[in-house]
Amino acid sequence: MTDATSLAGRVAVVTGASRGSGRAIALELARRGADVAVAARSRPELETLAGEIEAIGRRALVAETDLQDADAAAALPGRVEAALGRLDILVNNAGGAGAYVEGGSAGLLDTTLAAWDGVMQLNLRGPVIAAQAAARLMVKRRSGVILNITSVHGIFPRHSYHAYSAAKVALNALTAMWAVELGEYGIRVNAIAPGIIEAGRNGARLLTSPAARAEREAMIPLGRLGVPNEMAQLAAFLVSDAAAYISGAVIPAAGGWRGESEKVARRG
Numbered sequence: 116m117t118d119a120t121s122l123a124g125r126v127a128v129v130t131g132a133s134r135g136s137g138r139a140i141a142l143e144l145a146r147r148g149a150d151v152a153v154a155a156r157s158r159p160e161l162e163t164l165a166g167e168i169e170a171i172g173r174r175a176l177v178a179e180t181d182l183q184d185a186d187a188a189a190a191l192p193g194r195v196e197a198a199l200g201r202l203d204i205l206v207n208n209a210g211g212a213g214a215y216v217e218g219g220s221a222g223l224l225d226t227t228l229a230a231w232d233g234v235m236q237l238n239l240r241g242p243v244i245a246a247q248a249a250a251r252l253m254v255k256r257r258s259g260v261i262l263n264i265t266s267v268h269g270i271f272p273r274h275s276y277h278a279y280s281a282a283k284v285a286l287n288a289l290t291a292m293w294a295v296e297l298g299e300y301g302i303r304v305n306a307i308a309p310g311i312i313e314a315g316r317n318g319a320r321l322l323t324s325p326a327a328r329a330e331r332e333a334m335i336p337l338g339r340l341g342v343p344n345e346m347a348q349l350a351a352f353l354v355s356d357a358a359a360y361i362s363g364a365v366i367p368a369a370g371g372w373r374g375e376s377e378k379v380a381r382r383g
Contacts (some may be wrong), residue, residue, distance in 0.1 A: 119357040123148030126199045127354070128191065130182055130245065131209030133160035135314035136264065139343035140206055140350045145173040147351050149204065152176035152195040174199060182209045182241030183233070192249040201256070204354045205249040207242040207286075208264040212279035222275050231278045238282035246293065246304075254300045260354045261297075263290050263306040264346070267369040270308050283308070287365045294363030303362040305353050310369025313340040336371030 127144045131137040133155035141151050145168040153161050153168070158179045165175035176198045180187045196202045213220030215237060218230035246261050253259025268276050269283025290306040297304060311331055332338055349368055352358055 119359075120352065120355045121148050122204075122351070122355060125149045125203040126152070126195065126201050127204035127206060128152040128154060128176075128178065128195045128202065128249075129206040129208055130154045130180070130191075130241075131264075132164060133157040136309065136312055136343045136346040137206075137208040138164055139314075139347035140208060142167060142171070143344070143347035143351045144204070144206075144354070145171045145175075147355065148173070150174035150176075150199050152178050152199060154178040154180040154182075154191055155209065156181050182245065183236040185240065185244055188241045188244040189248050191245055192252055196252055202249060202252050203256075203258070204260045204262070205245060206262045206264065206350060206354070207245060209241060210238040210264065210266075210282075212276055219279060220276055222277050226277045234278035235282055238279060239285055242286060243289065246289075250293070250297055250302060253302050254297070258301040259303075261293065261302065261304045262350055262354055263287075263304070264350075265290070265306045265308045265365065267308050267310045267367055267372060270365065270367060271373050290365055291363045298362060303358070305358070305361060305363070306365040307346060307349055307353070308365055308367045308369065309341060309346055310335065310367070310372045311340050312343060312346060314343045334372055335369070339370065341368060341370060 122144055127149045129137055129141040132141045132153035141153050141164060145151050150173050151168050153164050155161055161177045165177050168175035178191060178194055180191050182188050192202050216230055216233035218227050219234045242263060263286050265286045266283040268280040269287045272280035287306055290304055293304040
């Protein structure tokens with residue numbers, strides 16, 4: 116019996132792969148048999164990750180890339196195809212708010228134009244450009260998968276993440292639109308909308324003390340934070356043939372959290 120979760124013979128690129136969920140996703144795709152290009156701004160961390168992928172027995176490509184640079188985002192899929200022979204999977208994972216863009220976690224009254232532009236470039240423009248370039252390659256093969264890593268704040272917007280929530284709302288909407296547009300070419304498009312994940316700069320920024328952790332955990336119906344491997348397992352399923360009839364879906368992975376209202380409800 117063929118294992119529908121196997122990714123043997125496939126080539127993937129994961130953006131924001133240097134740490135956290137992106138790193139975990141890249142490793143899990145490799146464990147499932149894919150060759151993986153890892154993209155981010157931090158080359159030393161990418162080189163370490165590439166070594167781990169190669170130790171699994173898969174090919175790896177270090178693709179140092181700043182997704183806020185439009186030309187770099189557009190060139191990334193072609194770089195992967197040129198180096199690894201094809202491109203089957205794009206995981207648009209790079210993103211973030213105040214931990215990556217100064218002032219990126221403010222509300223309407225305090226968000227500067229510079230912060231707005233920076234958050235939009237990282238969380239929306241970069242993923243759109245990368246997806247467009249990847250889709251053009253996938254159309255020629257009449258197959259492929261695009262997976263956008265968005266945020267629960269794109270489903271239940273949070274006022275203090277003004278620009279970030281707006282970008283993730285848009286990317287969730289684009290996920291559905293791309294699924295319709297690209298379906299005739301055999302290309303599937305889905306999204307994962309994580310809640311608070313215990314890793315990366317965003318996690319470190321939010322979990323500064325035991326009290327801060329307890330406050331965050333109290334918001335979540337399951338009573339705990341997510342971990343990168345949980346995002347990786349879900350991502351690996353969605354890009355595999357086991358999810359061959361799933362397209363246009365935005366799947367929350369937030370422990371039942373529906374935004375700040377949960378905190379109010381549980382204290383009430």
